Amino acid sequence: MTAIQLKQCVKDFLQQPVRYAIVFDDVWDVEFWNAIRFALPENGYGNRVMLTTRKTDVASASCNKSQDYVFKMAPLSFEDSWTLFCSKIFKENGCPAHLIDVAKGILGKCEGLPLAVLAISGLLALKDLNIAEEWEMVRRSLGGELEGCGMLDRVKKILSLSYNDLPCHLKSCLLYLSIYPEDFEIRCGRLVRLWSAERFVGKKEGMTVEDVGYNYLRELVNRSLIQVTQIFYEGIPYACRIHDLVREIVLSKAREQNMIAITTGQYTKWLYEKVRRLVVHSSSNNTEQHQESQCYSFNHLRSFITIESMNPPISRALLCKALKSSRLLKVLDLSDEKTLEEIPNEIFNLYHLRHLNLYRTGVKAVPKFIGKLRNLEYLDLCETEVKELPVEILKLQNLEHLMVYQKVDSSDDSQGYHGFKAPPKLGGLLALQSLTTIDASNGSVIVKEIGALTQLRRLGISNLRREDGKVLCSSLATLTSLRQLNISLIRNDGGDYEVMDLNHHDQQQHSLSSSMPSSFLQSLRMLILHGRLEKMPKWIAHLQSLVRIDLDWSGLRDEEDLLEPLRHLPNLVIIQFCGSYQGEGLCFKAGGFLKLKKLYLEKLEKLKWLKVEEGALPNLRKLCLDTLPLLEELPLGIQHSRNLRKLYLSGLSSQLMEKLENLNEETEDYRKIAHVSEVVIGLWTDEGWRLHRLWGKNM
Incomplete structure (x- = not known):
């Protein structure tokens, strides 16, 4: 078009x-x-x-018509600037008296520009509050060079000062963000793993490289150079962005240092002949060949990355040239190249390759030549058509992250994942920290081998058989660093989950007390179980570090108390129950769930009532009740959750949904939830599904 x-x-x-x-x-x-x-x-x-x-x-x-209007944004007042400035640096404490004059001098240079205030306060937050001279140096650095500057130039100079103040390792990490297009939402996990593969992240005793990388990311966030847009769990950033003014500075400095070369398929004059990192961005759907690559040498190429490339002929031509020219390639990220159906054979000659990302490509199989990549540390085959790995994968003794899975239903995470068939003796890959998702349908041998992978931090298992529950519990007991565990049970021929009993933790050999800090019960942060459970596993009550639990399609019977094992977990923040309970009621008892912030109850089709006792759920921020067709009343005692900010209600009994549609200040239901900042209901209408906001706005 x-x-x-x-x-x-x-x-x-x-x-x-x-x-x-x-x-x-x-x-x-x-x-x-x-x-x-x-x-x-x-x-x-x-x-x-x-x-x-x-x-x-x-x-x-x-705005050239009489009714048009130009609204000019005014800068922040000095009072508002001061509030923003102090909240960033001193939190709830006020500015120390010996810093007030120099702080106001620095703040005056920002002229009420919010981004400038955030950037300079992010820089000063890392200075010693007891040494006023460090603050004076910042004021002198701003000095006369801001005189006569326009607003944008003033912000850029302050951002440049923030960049110059970074230690060398953070400068490299920040400049690397130039690989992303403007306004692109960056997946933090992908970014940190790329930093690691590029060796921007140093090693620290007692920490994995990934942990160190996330610390680098947090420091850049604290300096207001990166903006977090989504949180995963436990405060871990899931997605982020950089402001376009920050990106301008990052792009400029990355070009000066010949750090990155970016192409979209159009002719671009690169500053340097030798290209070290080539990034392919999205481009128009034309088949014009990429001519400028003929003029430049790829002999020194170390990284080849595609980001939402929409022109397969161009990215394929560049990849072909790169694979032929550079045997020193260490990072190869081809994620989202959906037309790539086979792994090019030339890749297996890249002896130095550390990072291979084929996420969401069309790759169908992994050839035995994968065994030649002896230095490979990261292999991502998620959302591809790969269902089995060859025995040669066992030669990759440096492999730390192995991810191969496909969602059962791309639109519904609660349905779990398809995993991959692993070769025997997978337990020999002792460096593995991530293993998702392994298909356990072939028997207990592979489940037992998981116990040898003692460095595992993330583990996903699919098609777990009932008879292998005890073996799995024994293997889990040896995984003393495990943080995330995702288990999907096997389905029968009718497509229903088999009933599983996971109550096999050997309490004599692996004490559940705090005297055994090495147990996985002390390390696990996130637990996701897909499938029918005979009983709630007793060991769940001892997961002292657990932050999030998802129970999907557990179908626990009425006599099982679904909440009691979770009630006193000291760090639990998120609960998601989907089809996990067959009982008629749930009661959140007083003194329980003290840190819980998000609660999702979905498809509990026999649930008739909910009760929140006074003193329960004191920190709940978000409550979602969806597809509870027998629920006839709002949760009794919901008014006790005074910190509730968002309430989502959908698919409840027709009687309750009708009352909600006609809610007014005179009704008892209104008084129950009047303290909630935002209330949204989901409704079926003649025009289909729609959301109706009773009051409030997006938080």
């Missing part, structure tokens, strides 16, 4: 007799507005179009 056709298509759609509102964020070019405005019809229905921009000419060009 051409640009003209696309504009006409948009215009036709917007011509419908309905009102529309459109936001164009961060517009930099007047030409963009001139191109798009003809696709926005004025049909007299009160439409609204909003642009955000940093450029005055763009604002003026888009």
Whole structure:
């Protein structure tokens, strides 16, 4: 579709007799507005179009009619700037008296620009509060070079100062973010593993390289150079972004140092002939060959990375040239290259390769030549069609992370994962820290071998048989560093899960008391179980470090107390129950679940009532009740959870859903939940599924 056709298509759609509102964020070019405005019809229905921009000419060009309005964002007042500044550096404590003058001098240089305030406070937060001279040095560094600067230049200079203050290892890590496109949401796990493969992350005694990498990430976040957008669990960042002004500085310095070369398939003049790291970004769907690569040497190439590349011919041509030219390649990340159905044979000649990421490619099999990659530390084959690994995988004695799985249902995590058939003696890969997801349907031998992998921190198992439950518990007892455990039970021919008994932990050999800190019961942070359980495993009550538990389709009987084993776990923050209980009621007893912040109850189809005793769930922030068709009343005592911020209700009894639709301040149900900041209900209507916000806004 051409640009003209696309504009006409948009215009036709917007011509419908309905009102529309459109936001164009961060517009930099007047030409963009001139191109798009003809696709926005004025049909007299009160439409609204909003642009955000940093450029005055763009604002003026888009607002040339009498009813148009340009709103100029005012800087923060000094009082608001001071509040932001102090909250970042001193938390709840005030600014020490001996620093007030120099702090106000530094803050004045920011001129109320929030990003500048955050950046400079992130820098100062790491300085010694007892040494005023360190703060004076920062003020002098800002000095006269900010005089006469425009607002954007002022922010950039302050950000540059923050960069210059970084230690060398953090500078490398920050510059590496230049591989990502503007406004790209970065998966933190992928980023940290790339840092590790590039050897930007040093080793520290008592910590894995991954732990050190996440500490680096947190330090950059604390300095306000990276923005966390999603949290995984236990405060671990799952996704992040960098502000586009930070990215401008990072790109500029990365180019100066010949750290990264980026291509989109269009002609680009690279500053240096020798390319060390080549990154392929998304490009238009044309088949034009990538000519500029002919002029540059890939002999020194160490890393080849694709990020949302939408033009397979271009990325394939570049990859082919790179594999032929460079035998020193150490990092190869081809994730999301869906048209890649076979692993190119040239890859198996890369003796120095440490990192091979084939996530969400079309690869169907792993050849026996994988055994030639003796230095490989990371292999990701998730969401591919690989279902089995050859025996040659056992030659990779340096392998630390082995991930091979596919979701059973791409839209529903509760259905678990398909794993891979592993060769015998997998327990010989002693360096493994991540193993997800291994298919255990062939018997107890492979389950027993898991016990030899004592460095494991993440373990996923699928198709676990009932008769292997005891063997698994014995193996788990030796995994003293295990943090994440995901188990899917085997299904019968009808597709239903077999009933599993996991109550086999040997309490005599492996004490459950705190005198045995080496037990996995002390290290496990996240537990996910998919499938029918005969009983709630007793050892769950001793998971002192557990932060999150998911029970999916456990189908525990009414006589089982689902909550009692979890009630006093001191670090439990997240509970997700999906199809996990057949009883009629759940009671959260007083004094229990003191740290729980998020509670998800879904598809408990026999549940009729919920009760929260006073003193239970004191820190609950989010409650989701979904597909509980017999639940006729809001949870009794929910008003005791005074910190509840978000309540989501959907698929409850028709009687309760009707009451919620007609909720008003006079009703008892309203009084129960009036303290909640945001209440959302999900409804089926003639037009399909929709969310209806009773009050509040997105948190």
